[in-house]
Amino acid sequence: MEAFLLSTGIVALAEMGDKTQLLSLLLAAKFRRPLPIILGILVATLLNHAFAGAVGGWLTEFFGKDVLRWVLGLSFIAMAIWTLIPDEIDDVETKHERFGVLMTTVFAFFLAEMGDKTQVATIALAAKYSAFYAVVAGTTLGMMIANVPAVLLGNKIIEMVSMKLVHTIAAIIFAVLGVLTLLNVGSLF
Numbered sequence: 001m002e003a004f005l006l007s008t009g010i011v012a013l014a015e016m017g018d019k020t021q022l023l024s025l026l027l028a029a030k031f032r033r034p035l036p037i038i039l040g041i042l043v044a045t046l047l048n049h050a051f052a053g054a055v056g057g058w059l060t061e062f063f064g065k066d067v068l069r070w071v072l073g074l075s076f077i078a079m080a081i082w083t084l085i086p087d088e089i090d091d092v093e094t095k096h097e098r099f100g101v102l103m104t105t106v107f108a109f110f111l112a113e114m115g116d117k118t119q120v121a122t123i124a125l126a127a128k129y130s131a132f133y134a135v136v137a138g139t140t141l142g143m144m145i146a147n148v149p150a151v152l153l154g155n156k157i158i159e160m161v162s163m164k165l166v167h168t169i170a171a172i173i174f175a176v177l178g179v180l181t182l183l184n185v186g187s188l189f
Contacts, residue, residue: 003129007138008145010125010173011118015146020112024150027108031101034151038144040105041151045143046136047106048113049122053136056126073182075124080174082117118143121174128181 015021020041027037063071099107113119118139126135 001134003125003131003134004138006177007122007125007135008142010177011121011139011142012145013142013169013173014117014121015143018117018146020109020116020118020143021146021150023108023112024147027101027105028151031104033101036100036102037105037151038148040102041109041147042140042144043102044106044109044113045140048110048119049136049139049143052119052122052139053126053132056123056128056135057130057132059123059127060130069181069184071127073178075120075178077175077178080171080178082120084168084171128177 024037024041027040028034031037059071122135122139125139126132129135
């Protein structure tokens, strides 16, 4: 349960103001069809995070316990720093005439998530907890928590919430996770 809850919370916070949340806003403004956009986000996130979770599981098998602890601890600290760097949306060409809203969203989100903070976090969390399903479910839920309101409410949310504060909180959580991992503290709760 810890892996699920932590994965959900950390990704929901890290995703606030991230380029994929900005992509949610862009797609919502362009297509004005929330259901296929939300379904596209879900499908893309499940595929991307399942891949990332599998990589995290493989890392657990590949590295010894001590090496993995250092790699993960330093990765979480790097994620803390990365979270403080504001994201800008990449140029994403949306050819909805060819693929439809759902598939355009799936492709755009899947590609936008490649190498993104939340994908790297999913890899690290899956490696730390050795709980593939809990981590993938948690990180996917975290993505949906951050992106569905962006699709449904658009810019109103961005205006109401301090992205700097949200990023700072996410960075602190990543940093604490990194330090606890380096100190070999097994659980946060």
